[in-house]
Amino acid sequence: MSARYRIAVIPGDGIGREVVPEGLRCLRRAAETHDFALDVVEFDFASAAYWERHGTMLPGDWQPTLEAFDAIYFGAVGWPAVVPDHVSLWGSLLRFRRVFDQYVNLRPVRLLPGVRGPLAGRAPGDVDFVVVRENTEGEYSSVGGRVFEGTEREIVLQETVMTRHGVDRVLRFAFEYARGREARHLTSATKSNGIAISMPYWDERVEAVGRDYPDVDRDKYHIDALAAHFVLNPDRFDVVVASNLFGDILSDLGPACTGTLGIAPSANINPERRYPSLFEPVHGSAPDIAGRGIANPIGQIWCGAMMLEHLGEPDAAAALLSAVEAVLAGPADALTPDLGGAGTTTQLGTAIAARVGS
């Protein structure tokens, strides 16, 4: 009997609504060719349109509703003309990460055929690493406040909150992940020379957890130097583990260096599978090009590959990625304008789907 996966689909805002159908097209094709089934249910919440009608980002029962699924396939959220970003983000994505304990944010950084990056003299194969970002605590907190508010003496405090539980589990995930790769190398992002309490603690835990992984090589860089090395020596990295903020920065910077910012995927994972994990492209809702049918669907499709990997369909995941690479390596005019082509979202999605498993 073949497996069946229940997928909650949330297209969200802007180009999210345009690229999700292409992602689904490719996922369906992967299911057909790899003998599993997808039960897909689409939701209209976590969007500006929902907020306009209901004055809230999510329905009251969003939690049990989404918990019934194996994974969440997410487009993009954010439409500042209608709803302020902090409302839409903290009301959906950032909330999901915490409530569903998606404590790992995984973002691959790869040079791909046919994708021109900003770095001189680098070719596909040179750069292939992954950023493992802590996704629930750290610098992203709403703890703190103001004193002497509105006066010249105003002071604002904002807490970074790290816990043994929270730090250790993401480190352990990163070490395990590195162990599963050929290079078995883990780089830790720190700033213990300037941020005197939380970052030395992070370093300490890397040491402590690392003792269980003597087979994984490790090094660490201060975040300023690490950002510089992403540009200067991106071939040096294998798995990079970082706090919430540092991981956020590095997982935009990495894809920028490989020219893949517009097509990079992101997996928000609850490794224990107690809650559904969420898969979303790194790009946002892109109000500037939304509605024109020219958004690049590759980020959304690549997310689908990460989702299949997580669900336990590695062959189908690999087939999806190969299809993406094959189309990228083919004639440029079939691609969307961001990649120098003249194709539409649907044309590119259809071309990739046609290659899946063929």
Added chain:
Amino acid sequence: MSARYRIAVIPGDGIGREVVPEGLRCLRRAAETHDFALDVVEFDFASAAYWERHGTMLPGDWQPTLEAFDAIYFGAVGWPAVVPDHVSLWGSLLRFRRVFDQYVNLRPVRLLPGVRGPLAGRAPGDVDFVVVRENTEGEYSSVGGRVFEGTEREIVLQETVMTRHGVDRVLRFAFEYARGREARHLTSATKSNGIAISMPYWDERVEAVGRDYPDVDRDKYHIDALAAHFVLNPDRFDVVVASNLFGDILSDLGPACTGTLGIAPSANINPERRYPSLFEPVHGSAPDIAGRGIANPIGQIWCGAMMLEHLGEPDAAAALLSAVEAVLAGPADALTPDLGGAGTTTQLGTAIAARVGS
């Protein structure tokens, strides 16, 4: 009567001791050709050698001693084999920044002739901007601590501290600085979508202070997107203002993008001139190449130009920079190995000095 400036020189550790003499050589030449005098006093503290002898980084009277000077010309500090980084840094550089209220850290990012950067298709003139970093507060604090220490329940808190006073003054400096440039453009680094208390405050103050500068164009980016734009669109920036941590990251990333990380300068400024400002290259003490006489002295020399600018000798500052550019644009073999040459620190310093004011 010609001006006289009192300069405290602190070579510090490693290559600091090698490049500072070359910086002084060029400064002396600038003084000769531009009719001012330098009183130079060299100090051995703020170094691992001093720490080894005295068990402390600084003498008891360091503060009045240094306050008697118009500026501090600093090499590099840090020699982890002898003294832990947090001791040497918090015991010297980070302490100077606070005690001497050097609340602005200024770091230029420029493509230079003869310097090969990692970005494809960029040429000198394309990129020329400056990062204005808050240098005394924000994310760099020692406030916070641990509860349930050493147990599974361990929680670590670290405060970010922003004050109206501290934020407004660096913003005002940045706006004034932008006003003095041709493009009159200011970019603010934020992360108000994820860091929910301090960064919205930063944004608010940019708005408020910005009202006094209607002639300065401004925009803002979240730090993740901004880091990406440094790589993808570095020609977009003019003046970039950032908190302590964000400024730290951006002012390493910027020079990395222009290939100038090893030669970039940094000015730690007390704009009111109540305390001496400090000028140091962005590079560190570089234990890996220290003692071999091949360190590149350009960062130290460029620092000298920033110091002269600050002291009120803009012509001499410009002459120093022109000399650097002229030598960089000349035959590569006169340069140090990091720039593809075979020259020594002294040869390169001497070559640049010979060009000053000629």
